[in-house]
Amino acid sequence: xxxxxxxxxxxxxxxxxxxxxxxxxxxxxxxxxxxxxxxxxxxxxxxxxxxxxxxxxxxxxxxxxxxxxxxxxxxxxxxxxxxxxxxxxxxxxxxxxxxxxxxxxxxxxxxxxxxxxxxxxxxxxxxxxxxxxxxxxxxxxxxxxxxxxxxxxxxxxxxxxxxxxxxxxxxxxxxxxxxxxxxxxxxxxxxxxxxxxxxxxxxxxxxxxxxxxxxxxxxxxxxxxxxxxxxxxxxxxxxxxxxxxxxxxxxxxxxxxxxxxxxxxxxxxx
Amino acid sequence: xxxxxxxxxxxxxxxxxxxxxxxxxxxxxxxxxxxxxxxxxxxxxxxxxxxxxxxxxxxxxxxxxxxxxxxxxxxxxxxxxxxxxxxxxxxxxxxxxxxxxxxxxxxxxxxxxxxxxxxxxxxxxxxxxxxxxxxxxxxxxxxxxxxxxxxxxxxxxxxxxxxxxxxxxxxxxxxxxxxxxxxxxxxxxxxxxxxxxxxxxxxxxxxxxxxxxxxxxxxxxxxxxxxxxxxxxxxxxxxxxxxxxxxxxxxxxxxxxxxxxxxxxxxxxxxxxxxxxxxxxxxxxxxxxxxxxxxxxxxxxxxxxxxxxxxxxxxxxxx
Amino acid sequence: xxxxxxxxxxxxxxxxxxxxxxxxxxxxxxxxxxxxxxxxxxxxxxxxxxxxxxxxxxxxxxxxxxxxxxxxxxxxxxxxxxxxxxxxxxxxxxxxxxxxxxxxxxxxxxxxxxxxxxxxxxxxxxxxxxxxxxxxxxxxxxxxxxxxxxxxxxxxxxxxxxxxxxxxxxxxxxxxxxxxxxxxxxxxxxxxxxxxxxxxxxxxxxxxxxxxxxxxxxxxxxxxxxxxxxxxxxxxxxxxxxxxxxxxxxxxxxxxxxxxxxxxxxxxxxxxxxxxxxxxxxxxxxxxxxxxxxxxxxxxxxxxxxxxxxxxxxxxxxxxxxxxxxxxxxxxxxxxxxxxxxxxxxxxxxxxxxxxxx
Numbered sequence: 001x002x003x004x005x006x007x008x009x010x011x012x013x014x015x016x017x018x019x020x021x022x023x024x025x026x027x028x029x030x031x032x033x034x035x036x037x038x039x040x041x042x043x044x045x046x047x048x049x050x051x052x053x054x055x056x057x058x059x060x061x062x063x064x065x066x067x068x069x070x071x072x073x074x075x076x077x078x079x080x081x082x083x084x085x086x087x088x089x090x091x092x093x094x095x096x097x098x099x100x101x102x103x104x105x106x107x108x109x110x111x112x113x114x115x116x117x118x119x120x121x122x123x124x125x126x127x128x129x130x131x132x133x134x135x136x137x138x139x140x141x142x143x144x145x146x147x148x149x150x151x152x153x154x155x156x157x158x159x160x161x162x163x164x165x166x167x168x169x170x171x172x173x174x175x176x177x178x179x180x181x182x183x184x185x186x187x188x189x190x191x192x193x194x195x196x197x198x199x200x201x202x203x204x205x206x207x208x209x210x211x212x213x214x215x216x217x218x219x220x221x222x223x224x225x226x227x228x229x230x231x232x233x234x235x236x237x238x239x240x241x242x243x244x245x246x247x248x249x250x251x252x253x254x255x256x257x258x259x260x261x262x263x264x265x266x267x268x269x270x
Numbered sequence: 271x272x273x274x275x276x277x278x279x280x281x282x283x284x285x286x287x288x289x290x291x292x293x294x295x296x297x298x299x300x301x302x303x304x305x306x307x308x309x310x311x312x313x314x315x316x317x318x319x320x321x322x323x324x325x326x327x328x329x330x331x332x333x334x335x336x337x338x339x340x341x342x343x344x345x346x347x348x349x350x351x352x353x354x355x356x357x358x359x360x361x362x363x364x365x366x367x368x369x370x371x372x373x374x375x376x377x378x379x380x381x382x383x384x385x386x387x388x389x390x391x392x393x394x395x396x397x398x399x400x401x402x403x404x405x406x407x408x409x410x411x412x413x414x415x416x417x418x419x420x421x422x423x424x425x426x427x428x429x430x431x432x433x434x435x436x437x438x439x440x441x442x443x444x445x446x447x448x449x450x451x452x453x454x455x456x457x458x459x460x461x462x463x464x465x466x467x468x469x470x471x472x473x474x475x476x477x478x479x480x481x482x483x484x485x486x487x488x489x490x491x492x493x494x495x496x497x498x499x500x501x502x503x504x505x506x507x508x509x510x511x512x513x514x515x516x517x518x519x520x521x522x523x524x525x526x527x528x529x530x531x532x533x534x535x536x537x538x539x540x541x542x543x544x545x546x547x548x549x550x551x552x553x554x555x556x557x558x559x560x561x562x563x564x565x566x567x568x569x570x571x572x573x574x575x576x577x578x579x580x581x582x583x584x585x586x587x588x589x
Numbered sequence: 590x591x592x593x594x595x596x597x598x599x600x601x602x603x604x605x606x607x608x609x610x611x612x613x614x615x616x617x618x619x620x621x622x623x624x625x626x627x628x629x630x631x632x633x634x635x636x637x638x639x640x641x642x643x644x645x646x647x648x649x650x651x652x653x654x655x656x657x658x659x660x661x662x663x664x665x666x667x668x669x670x671x672x673x674x675x676x677x678x679x680x681x682x683x684x685x686x687x688x689x690x691x692x693x694x695x696x697x698x699x700x701x702x703x704x705x706x707x708x709x710x711x712x713x714x715x716x717x718x719x720x721x722x723x724x725x726x727x728x729x730x731x732x733x734x735x736x737x738x739x740x741x742x743x744x745x746x747x748x749x750x751x752x753x754x755x756x757x758x759x760x761x762x763x764x765x766x767x768x769x770x771x772x773x774x775x776x777x778x779x780x781x782x783x784x785x786x787x788x789x790x791x792x793x794x795x796x797x798x799x800x801x802x803x804x805x806x807x808x809x810x811x812x813x814x815x816x817x818x819x820x821x822x823x824x825x826x827x828x829x830x831x832x833x834x835x836x837x838x839x840x841x842x843x844x845x846x847x848x849x850x851x852x853x854x855x856x857x858x859x860x861x862x863x864x865x866x867x868x869x870x871x872x873x874x875x876x877x878x879x880x881x882x883x884x885x886x887x888x889x890x891x892x893x894x895x896x897x898x899x900x901x902x903x904x905x906x907x908x909x910x911x912x913x914x915x916x917x918x919x920x921x922x923x924x925x926x927x928x929x930x931x932x933x934x935x936x937x938x939x940x941x942x943x944x945x946x947x
Contacts, residue, residue, distance in 0.1 A: 011488055012399040014392070014502060021396035021408075024389055028415050028469065031426035034436055038429075087309040094305035101302065110310050113317050118527030118571060120544040121564045122317070124551050128327055128561065129320030131337060151316045154309050171682040174649050177669040178676045179696030180747065189695075193686045205417075212419040215529050215544075219551065229421050236425055236534065248422040259417040263410055280600070283656040283663045290666035291651050 039245035056246040066247055069231040076227060077210040079146045084153035085203040089161055096165040114152040123219040130220055145221050149210045156209045157202035164198025197265050204262045208255050328561035336555045346562035375542040379525035382464035386521050390472030398480035416470040424534050427466055431459060455537035463531035471520035479513025519578060523571050543567050595622040596783055597751060602655030604641055615641040617807040628777055630786045632794040633804035639787045643753050647676050674751040675744035681736045683728040689739050690724040696747040714742040734765045754786045770797055791831045803827045825945050828874045835918045837873040844868055849944055855913050859891050859937060863944040872945045880920035881936030890934030896927050910935060
């Protein structure tokens, strides 16, 4: 065969696509990297770099508003994650590995409903509903916020758990039944250990989604229920402070950490 | 029911079998719905029921300090098109401002969808043609922003496009302009922000359908004298249509209801539907009007999903 | 109700899946008796209902009607964990989150056996399947053959009355499959446990089984020893499914006690074995290796024709002969001295030529 000059013909490549892909990554990450970089800037400016410092992190940590907001965020995200993951696990067990049943489509639609409605609609609709409930029962508190978060966390927790269960071989449970395990022991010894990575992944997504929520929280959170994103939102509207860069960087870091572990868990399975 | 009962005759065996079948069915039914009840019940009560309430609210009159007063009115829907005369409430004059907001929102969401498609498709194609190991890394890079805080990302965007931001600093540093270009608080800023927010929504479904593409089809097309461009246009793009449609929906719908992006990058002056709805429940204190607007937005989304699903459903049954 | 040596009795068992128009009858009234200690094989093409029958015995599905008796006790309605039978699954279904030893001890733990007994049984089972060195391994680090052995040990550990094997060798390559066939027979012999073995591989069934039940379309067509099934197929399907065979259509002219005379469309008359009185149109069957090649002009040859094809397959050659009956008749010989186009005579001995029950 004759030697060819230059690069061999690549069937799959298309001109310019490589550059666009790299451009996308730069576009997606450049603003975030700038934000992170300037959170370590000693100067107030977000343009001119002077020297490296942790000053804004220290300032943020000493800011009582930020500390309280962080506590509220953690409280809401943890509670919502626990409840949503439990409910999603139960729902996933009911909707996978069975023959199609009457009402399956409806159940599936309801579970995924929070994903299909625009967030702003969910926000105002929930606000109206809670206002009415508060008026009738006179009950107040952070429970409303947790409840709202739980609802939109369920589909996010449900997805990876369901995927995990669908990948699982149904004969494993039959094998356990064949080896004299009662339904409860099948669940405890076989089903639960095998679906655990899915549950963990679901919980992580639920936590991240709850921690990052702005619109719904903005609409329904009462006084003293300011979460970190809401605090940041308020500050941005008032003017830009490097303190916010520091808090934002921390929040980004938490999300990135959790999502990275989610991907690692997912990869281990394969 | 005792399962250890003595079974002697075929009739007894038959009875025991029937009882066992019935019991298994009953247990399966009971377990299934007991397991589904918490999730379905909670979402039903806090997700679906309020939608019905909102429908009722949209036909009531606004309360003076927010909320509603319980008397029937179609005022909320009239308000979209008409203004009531201050002195004679029976005179209605056409007011296009809300229609304009809806049109603007649709326009911006559409442009953003096309924008994400133009940059997202090549990106997805590029990722799908990488070796398996680097493919996962690329996917991770594209997905990661989706899971980080939208508010913070939008804020980061704001930081670099404002007059004192990095983009203007660079432009002036190179000498392209000698005065900051006003990007922030324009439609272009909102457009940029929407693309920035929803780009992963386009890349992922397109990638999913490209990954399933059999590249032997591409080989066959080249074998039959197609050029690169024609391979793309005649083979690759038609085969990945479902992914393109899914991506467009996933970008258009949240784009239409966007709140944070126009709020921060449009400066709260260039309103989109999302901000308008929020406003009615905030300072404007017109809950019925806000409810009506939310329902109209919701209806638009449902209608679009319905049309797309029916069309793709029909294609499926033909394929 | 139970016969003397019947361990498992299957009485009029039917199984239907789905309802209404999509109702599908997987088993249509199956009867069988499986004896204690035997290697019993359910043989048939995919979709014949053999796996369904196995799953009914295991308890993963409940029959639509009928009885399944174990030691004279009705078990058809019991859940799987109340039946003293264990299964080796087609894809082994080993628990991926447990070691080899943990997999084997699982059933014993579920039966709440004392720890010491569990430990000694696991050791015995590991030795039985020659896996003692790999006791601590995770099951996903094992080869296909090793997984197969663990699955076998796991199912044998609780000492079931019956071991069910659902195409356990189908995932193995040919060489390993042959080895495991021998292993399975040895283990069955050593343990004395009754095996019910499901396969679609007729050769596997013939070499391993004490008795075979041939199934098609949800029914058992014939139960018998491998040689009965091979030499005296009761139905056309059985004859066709197992090995190669020639079919000859004809009309009964004289029906005797044990034999019948059948006239072929070409006028020739053949004498064939018939286990019952027959009449009207019938099908005769004969294995290629039982068809004798003779000179065409020998006096007593019932059929003669032209050689149309010679197919060599190593240990012999198939000679295709056109005798004017539509389909060629195939004769198998080790070194036939014939060439294409030769005229030959065919010898069909009465004991090898059987009338099929349609």
